[in-house]
Amino acid sequence: MSQQPPPIHQEAEKVHVSGETTKSGETPDVNENNNTTDQAAERAAGKQALKDLLAPVRGKLMCARILAALSGILAIAPYIALVQLGDTLLRAALAGTPVDAERARFIVLVLLSTFMLRLFLYFLALGITHFADLRLGDHIRSQMISRLSRAPLSWFTATNAGRVRKALQDDIAQVHTLIAHQPVEATAAVVTPVALATYAFVVDWRLGLLSIATLPLFALANVWMMRGMGEKTVEMDSKLAVVSSTMIEFVSGISVVKAFGAVGRSHAAYQRAADEFSRFYLAWVTPMLRGSALSDATVSIPILLLVNLAGGATMVHAGWVEPADVLATSLISLVLPAAIQTIGENSWAYQLTGAAALRIMKTLDIPIIARNEGSGTVEGDDSKNQKVIPRxxxxxxxxxxxxxxxxxxxxxxxxxxxxxxxxxxxxxxxxxxxxxxxxxxxxxxxxxxxxxxxxxxxxxxxxxxxxxxxxxxxxxxxxxxxxxxxxxxxxxxxxxxxxxxxxxxxxxxxxxxxxxxxxxxxxxxxxxxxxxxxxxxxxxxxxxxxxxxxxxxxxxxxxxxxxxxxxxxxxxxxxxxxxxxxxxxxxxxxxxxxxxxxxxxxxxxxxxxxxxxxxxxxxxxxxxxxxxxxxxxxxxxxxxxxxxxxxxxxxxxx
CATH class of the missing domain: 3.40.50.300 (P-loop containing nucleotide triphosphate hydrolases)
Structure with missing residues (x-):
């Protein structure tokens, strides 16, 4: 459930033609400090590009976040109803009296109503973000095609074809997650655990502490694994681009390479780039895998149930809380880690999307062949639609x-x-x-x-x-x-x-x-x-x-x-x-x-x-x-x- 290593198989698919073509066998050889500075600058540029890119839909995204926050707050309603229903049933059982059917029906009705309202608000928020994503995607593609149609041929000659395809297809698809899902899911992932944890403390502060007892260890493990994530993400994207360009160079020229018996030399460039990426990736994710196993253990279902039910049973035996309270807070403890994991996943998606947004903005900013307001023979009477025509x-x-x-x-x-x-x-x-x-x-x-x-x-x-x-x-x-x-x-x-x-x-x-x-x-x-x-x-x-x-x-x-x-x-x-x-x-x-x-x-x-x-x-x-x-x-x-x-x-x- 903790932060997982970067999904390299997906990223490799996305950037398989994204790299700028390099000379065979060459890999970036730069000073480490300069590389770190460049990565930080690229991250900052990515954040700004993302901000500029989302400007046309910022209002819709804010509306979706508000709806997602309301949905997150309503997440506590089923637990409140569960406590109230459990209290009603327990009191009737202890007193040997019939259950108050009217109250029970009312509680169930409230539970169903709030649950349905929560789902409605959540899906309404997702609907708003998905429509915003469609509009923005159409707007970006229209602008990009318009820009590309007016770009000088020399720009296409100097530009790797994969860069254009990636900006038009993969990068816009990457932005889809940030627009269509992240505003709703990230907001719900923040508001829901806060609301649930708050309610657990309202039920009983001791049960509240039990419900979050293992979270500090889980959070610390994830923070440790997330350190340097932004820089590593940029570096991974860069190294994948090198692998991509050498692979394209090898495959595109395979007929000539085979004809002249140079398969080994040509393949070596790709192999060196792949080996370098492999060493980088393993050095990055191996510690993360160990940390992931430890952090997952702290929030595994057996551990959470052991801590909450054992501690809750002790409190019930002491007469401090009711069994229904223990059941509600135990269920809450099972939900909290998943919400934190969603925040981590959205943070990872945000890092990738920043790089994608920067590439989109660069493509939207390519030079174009402009038209002067020149003089010459004019056709038409409407001054706004006059066209200069050759004699x-x-x-x-x-x-x-x-x-x-x-x-x-x-x-x-x-x-x-x-x-x-x-x-x-x-x-x-x-x-x-x-x-x-x-x-x-x-x-x-x-x-x-x-x-x-x-x-x-x-x-x-x-x-x-x-x-x-x-x-x-x-x-x-x-x-x-x-x-x-x-x-x-x-x-x-x-x-x-x-x-x-x-x-x-x-x-x-x-x-x-x-x-x-x-x-x-x-x-x-x-x-x-x-x-x-x-x-x-x-x-x-x-x-x-x-x-x-x-x-x-x-x-x-x-x-x-x-x-x-x-x-x-x-x-x-x-x-x-x-x-x-x-x-x-x-x-x-x-x-x-x-x-x-x-x-x-x-x-x-x-x-x-x-x-x-x-x-x-x-x-x-x-x-x-x-x-x-x-x-x-x-x-x-x-x-x-x-x-x-x-x-x-x-x-x-x-």
Whole structure:
């Protein structure tokens, strides 16, 4: 019945993806004093986060506590009725007279009424806290999803995916206990034993002392076991995060690890983290288990009955108390330890919830891509609902620089114009900043300095809905959701009609394949059908066609497609690029000969801009072109060069 060791099996399940990814085999190596200070600071931050998080429902929780307190006070009513009923029956038996049936019925009626009222108040309090929990959970999830939807892509790149899942799912579930149960249970756990102990002393102070005789030993044992609980809880959560991250690292890369015969080395990092956690946990809970056994013995039913009934019998024999009084206080003594245990369990839940609340508040405080109140062409008469709209589809990069977090600049002082209705190709070696520059146009992040204009309007001045009506993208690896193929195609335009969706699929050269599936458009991707890379890419192209955005970003859309699909994808792309402002990320110069302009990037900077013929004498481009010619002459790269050159066909058809 005493404070139990931390439920590690539950916590491990909750944090199995919560840790930030660490280098293989690394574990925190910090000064012990600094670690203690950090833990104390984190506990204080957790308490403040919990206070801020519960602010919207604080009034409801207080109301529930009051009802729980009234319910706790009413807990003494059955014992009062028991004493009164016992006294009535005993007096009648000793006097040899009939039992006062009217009084007995009244006592029983009072007992039942107060018992039912107590249950009603208790469940009413729980109902209030559960509704408060539902409202707060919905409020938190809505805020979190809204925040995440406006977070820059760079934040997701730098953040462990488990952190997001944990905040959205596990941490909100953890807060559920504190809101839906803790206010009622903790209040009742405090008020009920106080009320019962008080009544035991009212019955007889000597019986009152007997009812709490073993509690000091029980309480002292629990206080001893609870010492350092807050710091240990934070440390446990931290060490579990390390175990989690090394486990994810091992499992995620298992195919590569096995292929290169590095299973032992890769597994060692996880094993070291698990061993360290095991040593910490055993050192923490082993003394607690011994203390738990001793404290449980002091409040075990045999000990409590022995103390109270033996002592009570002595007092009855001495004529100090009545048998009914002894029975009532003995029953009270059995209830008190359980109430104290509830307080301990709620204290443990409070420690865990503080850490969960802090993670939730941090997620709610992530950076977002804000919208400026800029100027430009305005649509609509209502000043409150005015939207700035671009005048055309020209894209301008003006002295744009960008860095991921505190790292070096990935793009440096880039200035280039993409005229409306033209195709611009970005080429350069790996890591030159091509994809970064393209994703800035899709506003996955904002430039560290400089600006990007669409039709003369800074992207930061555009409403997101306006931006994504005008900018679409088809990436190397199409991201499809585990929903129907229809919903995947209509992701950017949910209100699209069936006819529009089918037309987009037809132009993307994928409609015949979809119609041949047993469920057709209702096929769930990833469950009822697994698509090849080329088929998934054509679904992504159909999605872009349906949006009908005038600005298009293509990231080597045929790079990972199978040879059989490349021709279909190229035909779909020829439809997609027609009449649009297109930015193509290319890895092979031979694939972009026919574009309107080629932008050569090296180490985050633009080194040349022009057509293929104009750039043949430019050092960086000519080096890339010579490398491409060497690939073309190699027999094994023939298929690749044919597939790459097909963008010229797209240009001719455009």
């Amino acid at each position: 055309d589809n020209t894209v301008e990069y003006r002295d744009v620089s960008f860095a991921y977090g505190d790292g070096p600049l990935a793009v440096q002082n880039v200035s280039v114009t993409l005229p409306a209705g033209t195709v611009t190709a970005l080429i350069g070696p790996s890591g030159s900043g091509k994809s970064t520059l393209a994703t800035l146009l899709a506003r996955f992040a904002d430039p560290t300095s400089g600006s990007i204009l669409l039709g003369g309007v800074d992207l930061r001045d555009l409403d997101p809905s306006t931006l994504y009506q005008r900018v679409a993208f088809v990436l190397q690896e199409p991201q499809l959701l585990r929903v129907s193929l229809r919903d995947n195609i209509a992701l950017g335009k949910p209100e699209a009609s069936e006819e529009e969706i089918r037309r987009a699929a037809e132009h993307a050269q994928i409609l015949d394949f979809i119609d041949a599936l047993p469920q057709g458009m209702d096929t769930i991707y990833g469950e009822e059908s697994n698509l090849s890379g080329g088929q998934a890419q054509r679904i992504a192209i159909a999605r872009a066609l349906l949006i009908d955005a005038p600005v298009l970003i293509l990231d080597e859309a045929t790079a990972f497609a199978d040879p059989e699909s490349q021709a279909d994808i190229q035909e779909a792309l020829s439809t997609l690029v027609a009449g649009r402002t297109v930015l193509v990320i290319a890895h092979r110069p031979e694939s972009v000969i026919g574009v309107d302009q080629i932008v050569v990037m090296t180490q985050g900077r633009i080194t040349a801009v022009g057509s293929h013929e104009e750039l043949l004498d430019e050092p960086h481009y000519s080096r890339l072109w010579r490398s491409a010619q060497l690939r073309i002459t190699e027999p094994e790269s023939g298929k690749g060069s044919q597939a790459g050159s097909k963008l010229n066909t797209v240009e001719e058809q455009r």
